[in-house]
Amino acid sequence: MFDKILIANRGEIACRIMETARKLGVATVAVYSDADARAKHVAMADEAVHIGGSAPKDSYLRGDVIIAAAKASGAQAIHPGYGFLSENPDFVDAVAAAGLVFIGPSAAAIRAMGLKDAAKKQMQAAGVPVVPGYLGENQDPAVLAAEAEKVTYPVLIKAVAGGGGKGMRKVARPADFADALASAKGEAATAFGNDAVLIEKYVDKPRHIEVQVFGDGHDAVHLFERDCSLQRRHQKVIEEAPAPDMPPEMRAAMGDAAVKAARAIGYKGAGTIEFIVDASEGLRADRFWFMEMNTRLQVEHPVTEAITGVDLVEWQLRVASGESLPLRQEDLSINGHAFEARLYAEDVPAGFLPATGRLDHLQFPADARADSGVRPGDSISPWYDPMIAKIIVHGHTRAIALSKLSRALEGTQVAGSVTNLAFLGALARHEGFGRGDVDTGLIERDLAALTVQPQASDAVRALAVLAAANLPEGPNIGFSLWSPLRRNMSLLHQGAAVEAQLAVLAADHALVRLGETELCGRRVAGQWRIDGAPMIPVQKAAGAIHVFAREGAFSFTLLDALARDVMGAGPTNATLSPMPGLVKAVFVVPGQAVVAGDRLAVLEAMKMEHTLTAARDGIVGQVLAEAGQQVEAGAALILLEEEA
Ligand code: ADP
Ligand code: ADP
Ligand code: MG
Numbered sequence: 001m002f003d004k005i006l007i008a009n010r011g012e013i014a015c016r017i018m019e020t021a022r023k024l025g026v027a028t029v030a031v032y033s034d035a036d037a038r039a040k041h042v043a044m045a046d047e048a049v050h051i052g053g054s055a056p057k058d059s060y061l062r063g064d065v066i067i068a069a070a071k072a073s074g075a076q077a078i079h080p081g082y083g084f085l086s087e088n089p090d091f092v093d094a095v096a097a098a099g100l101v102f103i104g105p106s107a108a109a110i111r112a113m114g115l116k117d118a119a120k121k122q123m124q125a126a127g128v129p130v131v132p133g134y135l136g137e138n139q140d141p142a143v144l145a146a147e148a149e150k151v152t153y154p155v156l157i158k159a160v161a162g163g164g165g166k167g168m169r170k171v172a173r174p175a176d177f178a179d180a181l182a183s184a185k186g187e188a189a190t191a192f193g194n195d196a197v198l199i200e201k202y203v204d205k206p207r208h209i210e211v212q213v214f215g216d217g218h219d220a221v222h223l224f225e226r227d228c229s230l231q232r233r234h235q236k237v238i239e240e241a242p243a244p245d246m247p248p249e250m251r252a253a254m255g256d257a258a259v260k261a262a263r264a265i266g267y268k269g270a271g272t273i274e275f276i277v278d279a280s281e282g283l284r285a286d287r288f289w290f291m292e293m294n295t296r297l298q299v300e301h302p303v304t305e306a307i308t309g310v311d312l313v314e315w316q317l318r319v320a321s322g323e324s325l326p327l328r329q330e331d332l333s334i335n336g337h338a339f340e341a342r343l344y345a346e347d348v349p350a351g352f353l354p355a356t357g358r359l360d361h362l363q364f365p366a367d368a369r370a371d372s373g374v375r376p377g378d379s380i381s382p383w384y385d386p387m388i389a390k391i392i393v394h395g396h397t398r399a400i401a402l403s404k405l406s407r408a409l410e411g412t413q414v415a416g417s418v419t420n421l422a423f424l425g426a427l428a429r430h431e432g433f434g435r436g437d438v439d440t441g442l443i444e445r446d447l448a449a450l451t452v453q454p455q456a457s458d459a460v461r462a463l464a465v466l467a468a469a470n471l472p473e474g475p476n477i478g479f480s481l482w483s484p485l486r487r488n489m490s491l492l493h494q495g496a497a498v499e500a501q502l503a504v505l506a507a508d509h510a511l512v513r514l515g516e517t518e519l520c521g522r523r524v525a526g527q528w529r530i531d532g533a534p535m536i537p538v539q540k541a542a543g544a545i546h547v548f549a550r551e552g553a554f555s556f557t558l559l560d561a562l563a564r565d566v567m568g569a570g571p572t573n574a575t576l577s578p579m580p581g582l583v584k585a586v587f588v589v590p591g592q593a594v595v596a597g598d599r600l601a602v603l604e605a606m607k608m609e610h611t612l613t614a615a616r617d618g619i620v621g622q623v624l625a626e627a628g629q630q631v632e633a634g635a636a637l638i639l640l641e642e643e644a
Pocket of ligand 3: 292
C-alpha cells in the first residue's frame with residue numbers, strides 16, 4: 001500500500017477519497033485553487049498545495065503543476081476523482097513518466113473508451129450488444145441525414161466526444177434533422193473541440209442501467225447494476241441499486257456483457273459500463289445495449305457500496321498499489337436496496353439555474369450517509385459544480401429504502417442558498433417512482449408537479465415571529481395573564497412583509513395573530529412548537545431566522561426601514577448576469593420595445609444555457625454585452641430606459 005497519495009480534485013469526491021485513505025493509514029495531499037483556499041478538502045488533508053487560480057483551467061486541469069506538487073510532497077500516487085483530469089490519457093502518461101502511479105485505468109484503456117464511436121465499434125467486436133446506429137467517419141450532413149433514415153426515426157444525434165449530456169439531440173422526424181444536427185455540432189465544437197457525431201436509434205421508454213465493473217489488469221468482476229433513469233436533461237438526479245424489477249437472467253446477461261467489455265481492454269480499477277434499456281415491455285434480457293464506458297469512479301458509486309459492502313475507493317488504492325482483485329465474482333452479492341439523491345444549489349423555479357451562496361446553516365440527518373465537500377459557513381462558488389451533498393440511504397427492501405430517503409430529505413437543512421431539496425423530496429414521493437416504474441422521461445413528464453415550490457404555512461410564519469421576538473426564558477419573565485405583553489412585528493420573507501401581532505402570556509406560552517388566524521405557541525425544552533402542528537426545526541444564523549418544514553427552507557429577517565426601501569423599488573432597469581459565463585447571443589438592440597418575459601440574451605455557464613428575460617415592459621436603453629463575450633457575475637448586460 002502507498003504511504004502517501006495526492007488527490008487531484010476538490011469537493012465531496014476529494015473528501016470521500018481522503019476518508020478511505022485515512023482508514024488505510026495512507027497520508028493525503030490536497031491541491032486547491034484560489035477559490036478553495038479555505039475549503040473542506042484542504043482542511044481534511046494532511047498537506048495541501050496551492051496550484052493556481054479559481055478557473056479549472058488555471059488549477060484543477062493543470063496536470064504539470066499537479067504532478068510537480070505530488071513529486072515535491074513525496075506522494076507516490078495520484079487519485080483523479082471524477083471530472084477534471086480523470087479521463088485524460090495524456091495526463092495518465094505524464095503521471096507515469098514522472099515515476100508516479102495513476103490510481104485508475106491505463107492511458108490505452110481510456111483512449112479505447114474516450115470516443116463513443118470507437119468504443120462502440122470495439123464493444124461490438126467483443127460481442128457486447130450496442131445501440132443500433134451509424135458510426136461512420138463521413139460527417140457530410142446529407143450522408144448523416146440518409147443514415148438517420150436507415151436507422152429509422154426517432155433518432156439521437158450524439159457527439160462522439162460527448163459527456164455530461166452535451167452535444168446530444170433527439171430528433172423525432174426527418175424535417176427537424178438538419179437543425180438538430182447543426183446545433184449538436186455547434187455545442188460539441190464548443191464543449192469538446194470536436195464536432196463529429198454519431199447517430200443512434202432513440203430507444204423507446206428508455207431506462208439507464210449501468211454496471212459497476214472492477215479490474216486488476218488481469219481479471220475483472222462486476223458489482224451489479226445501478227438504475228440512473230431519473231434524469232433531467234440527460235443528467236442524473238436520483239440513482240438506486242439494484243435496478244427495480246430486474247429479472248435475474250437479465251442481471252446475469254448485463255453483468256456478463258460488462259465484464260466482457262472490461263476484459264476486452266485489460267481494464268484496471270473502477271469503471272462503469274452504461275447501457276440503455278428498452279423498458280416499453282418491461283425488462284427483458286435481449287433489450288439492453290452498450291452506450292459508453294466511464295473509465296473512472298462514478299458520482300453515484302455509493303449506492304453500489306451500500307448494497308455490496310465494498311469500499312470502492314479502498315479497492316482502487318489496493319489494486320493501484322499492485323494487489324489483485326480483493327474478491328471473486330462468487331463472493332459478491334446484493335444486500336438490500338440503496339438510493340442516492342444529488343443535492344444542488346439550484347434555483348428550481350428559475351429553470352434549475354445554478355445558484356451560489358454562503359451556507360449559513362447546513363445539517364444532514366444522522367441516519368443517512370451524506371457525502372459533502374462543504375461545511376456550515378462554506379460557500380458554493382460560481383466556479384465549480386454547485387453540488388452541496390449526496391444523500392445516501394440503505395434499507396432491506398426498496399420500499400424501506402425509499403421511505404428512508406424521504407425522511408432523510410425532510411431532515412436535511414440548508415440555509416443561505418436556494419436548493420433542489422423540495423424537488424428531490426417530491427421525486428422521492430412520486431407515485432410512479434415508488435412503484436419502480438421509471439424511465440428517463442419521468443421527470444420531464446411530471447415537471448410541473450415536481451417543481452411546485454413549498455410555501456411557508458401559518459405555523460412556519462408564526463415560528464419565525466416567535467424566534468424573532470427573542471423572548472427570554474425562565475420563570476422571571478414577569479407578565480400576568482390579565483395584561484399580556486402585546487407587540488406588532490414585521491418580518492421580511494421572500495421580498496414580502498409578514499405582519500403579526502404577538503401576545504406573550506408566559507415565558508413558555510404565546511399567541512401569534514396572522515391576519516384572521518391566531519396560533520398558539522408553547523415552548524418545550526427551549527423549542528417553540530405550534531399547537532396542532534408537527535415539530536418544526538428553527539435555526540438562527542447570519543442575522544436571519546431559518547425555518548425548515550419538510551424540504552422547505554424558509555428564511556425570515558426582521559423588517560427594518562432599509563429593507564422597506566429595497567422592497568419599494570419596483571423591477572429593476574438592469575438585466576444582470578446571474579453568474580460568470582459566456583454570452584452566447586443577444587436578441588435586442590437599443591431603442592427596441594420589449595415586454596416583461598421577452599428573451600434578451602442567452603448566457604452559457606456551468607454546462608448549460610440560460611435565457612435572460614426582461615423583468616418589465618420598456619425600451620432597451622443600452623446593450624452592454626455582445627455574443628462571444630465572457631462576463632462576470634453581476635455584470636449589467638442590458639439596461640432599460642427609465643420608466644416615464
Ligand atoms: P456521472 O455519469 O457519474 O453522473 P458525469 O459524466 O455526468 O457523471 O460527470 C462526472 C463529473 O464530471 C461531474 O462532476 C460533472 O460535473 C463533470 N463533467 C462531466 N462532463 C463535463 C463537462 N462537459 N464539463 C465539465 N464538467 C463535466
Ligand atoms: P454522456 O456521455 O453525456 O453521459 P450518454 O451516451 O451516456 O452520454 O447518454 C446520456 C443519457 O442520454 C443516457 O443516460 C440516456 O438517458 C440518454 N440516452 C443516450 N442514448 C440514448 C438512446 N439511444 N435512446 C434513448 N436515450 C438515450
Ligand atoms: Mg453517460
